[in-house]
Amino acid sequence: MARTEQDQVSGKPHVVIIGGGIAGLAAAFRLRNEPVRVTVLEGSARLGGKLSVSEVAGVAVDEGAESLYANRRRTTGLIGEAGLGEQIMPAGVTASAIWSRGDILRQPDRQFMGVPCDMDDLARSGVVSAEGVERARQDLVLPSFDQDGDVSVASYVGGRLGKEVVDRLVDPFLAGVFSGRAEDLSFEATLTPLAKASAHHVSLADAAATLTPELAPGQAPPPVRVATLDGGFGSLPAVLVREILAAAPDAAVRTDAPVRELTRTADGWRLIVGPGTDGERIDADAVVVAVPAAPAAALLRQVPGTGAAVAAFTDVPYSGVAMVTLAYPRTAFPGGLTGRGYAAYRVPAVEGRAVKEVTFTTVKWPHLAGEVDIVRCSIGRLGEEHLLQRDDAALIALATAELAEATGVSGPPVASRVNRWPDALPQYTVGHLARVRLIRETVAAQPGLAVCGALYDGVGVGVCMASARTAADQVLAQVKKAPVTAGV
Numbered sequence: 001m002a003r004t005e006q007d008q009v010s011g012k013p014h015v016v017i018i019g020g021g022i023a024g025l026a027a028a029f030r031l032r033n034e035p036v037r038v039t040v041l042e043g044s045a046r047l048g049g050k051l052s053v054s055e056v057a058g059v060a061v062d063e064g065a066e067s068l069y070a071n072r073r074r075t076t077g078l079i080g081e082a083g084l085g086e087q088i089m090p091a092g093v094t095a096s097a098i099w100s101r102g103d104i105l106r107q108p109d110r111q112f113m114g115v116p117c118d119m120d121d122l123a124r125s126g127v128v129s130a131e132g133v134e135r136a137r138q139d140l141v142l143p144s145f146d147q148d149g150d151v152s153v154a155s156y157v158g159g160r161l162g163k164e165v166v167d168r169l170v171d172p173f174l175a176g177v178f179s180g181r182a183e184d185l186s187f188e189a190t191l192t193p194l195a196k197a198s199a200h201h202v203s204l205a206d207a208a209a210t211l212t213p214e215l216a217p218g219q220a221p222p223p224v225r226v227a228t229l230d231g232g233f234g235s236l237p238a239v240l241v242r243e244i245l246a247a248a249p250d251a252a253v254r255t256d257a258p259v260r261e262l263t264r265t266a267d268g269w270r271l272i273v274g275p276g277t278d279g280e281r282i283d284a285d286a287v288v289v290a291v292p293a294a295p296a297a298a299l300l301r302q303v304p305g306t307g308a309a310v311a312a313f314t315d316v317p318y319s320g321v322a323m324v325t326l327a328y329p330r331t332a333f334p335g336g337l338t339g340r341g342y343a344a345y346r347v348p349a350v351e352g353r354a355v356k357e358v359t360f361t362t363v364k365w366p367h368l369a370g371e372v373d374i375v376r377c378s379i380g381r382l383g384e385e386h387l388l389q390r391d392d393a394a395l396i397a398l399a400t401a402e403l404a405e406a407t408g409v410s411g412p413p414v415a416s417r418v419n420r421w422p423d424a425l426p427q428y429t430v431g432h433l434a435r436v437r438l439i440r441e442t443v444a445a446q447p448g449l450a451v452c453g454a455l456y457d458g459v460g461v462g463v464c465m466a467s468a469r470t471a472a473d474q475v476l477a478q479v480k481k482a483p484v485t486a487g488v
Contacts, residue, residue, distance in 0.1 A: 012037040012250070013479035016271060016282060018259045018299070019290035021049025022065075022461055023453040025240045025253075026078060026468035027288050032247040034476055039251070039282065040244075041273060043258030043295075047241060050421055051461070053234030057327035057372045057415035060232045061361060064323065064421055066376075067091070068462050070227035075462030078469075082239050084229060091226040092366035097345040098127045099353070099406050100168055104345050107169065110212050113191050114170035115157060117209040122165075132164030136205075144202045150430050153190060154182040160204040172346035176357045178459060179319035179425045180382050181349070189428035228365060233461070262287065262299040268448060286448035286475035290468065292318065293426060293455055300443075309442035312435040316455060318423035319382040324399040325361075326413040327372040334408045337363050337373050345406070354379050354387055355402045372414060377403060382427060392418040426455045450474040 013036045017024045020042025028038050046052070050064035068075045070088060079085060097104045108125045110117040116136065123133045139160040147156070153174065158166045171182040174190060188195045197207040229235055241253050260279055261272035269287045272279040289296050297313035300306040330336065343364035347353045361374035368374060377399040379387055390398070396416045403409055436456050443449050450471035457463045 013285040014039065014268075014283065015286045015288065015475055015479065016041060016269070016284040017288045017290055018262075018271075019049075019453070020044075020047040020237075020253065020255065021290060021453070021464075022051050022237065023049075023464045023468040024288070024290035025237055025244070026465040027290060027452060027472040028244050028251065028253070029078065029082070029240050030469050030472035031476065032244045032251065036285075036476065036479060037250050038244070038248060039284075040253040041257040041259055041271070041282075042253075042255045043291075045255055047253065047255060048234065048237030050424055051234045051237050052419070053232030054417070056325050056374060056417050059327070059362075059368055059370065059372065059374055060235075061325055061368070061374055061376070061417075062228070062232045062234045063325075063417070063419040064234065064424075065461050066233050066359075066361075067226050067228050068233070068460070069225060071225040075465065076227075078465050079229070079236070082236070082243050084236070084239060087230040088227045089230050089365065089367050091228070091343065091364050093341070093343040093363050094226050095342040097340075097342045098125075098168065098172060099345050099347045099351060100127050104340075104342075104406060106342065110209070110214075111169065112194055112208040112211045114165075114173035115161070115191070115194060115204060115208045116165065116169065117205050117212055119205070127168050128164050132162055132168070135162035136165050138162070139205050140203050142202075150186050150188050150433065152183055152430050153185050153187045156187040156198075157182070157191075157204065167350045168348050171350075172348045172356070175349065175381050176346055176378070178427060179321050179356075179380055180427045180429075184382065184427060184429050186428050186430045186432045189432040226364075230367065259299065261302055262289075263302055264304070264446070284448075285479045286450075288468075288471045288475055289443075289449070289451045290453050290471070292423065292453070294318075294423075296451065296455075303446065303449075305445060306442050309439045312438045312442075315429075315435055316432075317382065317427045317429065319380065319425050319427060320385055320388050320420070320422040321378060321380040321424050322388050322395055323419045323421070324355075324377040324379060324395050325417045325419070326375045326377065326396070326400065326403070327415040328375065328409060328413050329411070330371065330373050332409050332411055333373060334410075347402075347406075349381060353402050354384075354398050356381055358403060358406070375403065388420055388422065425459055444474075448475060448478050 015036045015038050017027050017040045020040050028040050031038050052063040097106050105126050108116045108121045110121050116122040119137050154166050166182050197210050201207040257273050259271050263270050268285045271282045293313040293316040297310045301310050337360045344359040346357050355377045357378040359376040362369040395418050452467040452471035454464050457467050
């Protein structure tokens with residue numbers, strides 16, 4: 001297609017972002033005030049990826065991701081730039097518990113991502129048996145391990161602290177974050193700060209202690225600075241789109257625009273958008289690929305010299321999640337929810353339950369408290385895709401039954417909602433960091449091409465937005481030195 005009149009007048013380089021999830025929108029937001037023209041192409045009917053919000057019993061509750069770390073500037077910076085700084089709402093309670101052997105138990109106070117620092121504290125928690133505690137104490141006297149490359153979390157942590165610590169503490173944490181399993185996930189890629197600290201300590205507990213504050217007897221650990229947005233974290237995508245279009249009137253943010261082909265041209269990139277043989281052609285000076293591994297591999301497969309990245313993409317499995325949100329009368333929970341002292345509990349896979357994590361939403365987010373208590377039940381670990389195939393009624397019945405067993409809640413919920421997120425979370429399996437490095441090195445050799453999203457630096461919304469900023473800066477530096485190609 002010929003360049004439009006607007007492009008001929010503006011002479012702006014054209015940057016196309018493939019994917020309208022939070023990473024793609026964050027990349028476009030980063031570029032909104034730069035001398036480029038931005039087009040976001042989202043293949044589905046809605047923007048925002050795993051960020052979405054809707055009402056349950058009249059309360060706006062997130063359907064997917066719900067929080068961010070408020071003490072990380074790279075996370076809150078974008079939110080502040082979008083004019084939402086005053087809407088950041090801190091969590092009232094962040095402590096978590098563990099459902100273990102028929103009871104909900106507070107997890108050890110001193111632990112890092114499930115790895116305990118204090119064996120006496122571990123024993124007091126009751127999460128691990130006496131035999132399991134004694135096995136964990138061996139970490140303090142075992143010789144150092146000769147680690148030959150990356151290993152699984154279960155292999156490294158289990159070798160130091162024993163299988164029961166992995167099963168009862170670490171695996172539930174990983175299931176909540178990645179929907180994965182300790183025997184598959186990479187120690188270096190998922191427990192990265194601990195992996196780095198362990199290089200300087202023989203004892204893994206000692207390494208974990210360097211990452212957690214020391215506590216006086218009876219002192220509670222400091223709260224984690226977790227926050228959400230007033231109106232739900234799922235309200236963020238619409239605000240970003242509004243700000244992008246307001247700052248850059250020539251920008252375009254499109255849905256139902258799947259990119260079918262990506263090829264190099266003499267001076268940039270060409271994309272074919274839409275199904276069939278008569279797809280729309282779009283030319284670009286630079287492209288940011290902000291989609292999961294499978295569609296990214298399909299696009300790069302058409303670009304010479306990217307075979308190594310394509311192979312790395314195909315080695316990344318994904319896990320799906322179902323979120324069952326329930327609203328109960330405030331009198332339904334014996335003793336109420338607020339006084340329990342924790343905002344969530346995790347369920348180890350060895351317990352044989354479908355629900356892997358329960359969040360007491362109106363405890364965690366006090367600004368949502370009202371006439372009902374809201375509870376979110378997360379279902380789905382890698383290998384449990386069959387659970388997500390059940391209909392809504394079956395998932396609600398499963399969640400309410402397991403919640404009643406754990407908490408004693410009486411009666412049915414007054415409202416419910418089921419959200420399915422198939423293939424939602426990339427699995428950082430053993431060798432993941434090497435795969436990411438290979439992908440980035442291969443992509444960097446292609447002028448005007450960058451990648452971002454949950455696959456690379458972490459699955460949290462904050463790190464996805466940070467990776468988007470990096471990708472946007474990369475292509476911006478390249479297009480400022482490159483000639484402008486024809487536009488749409």
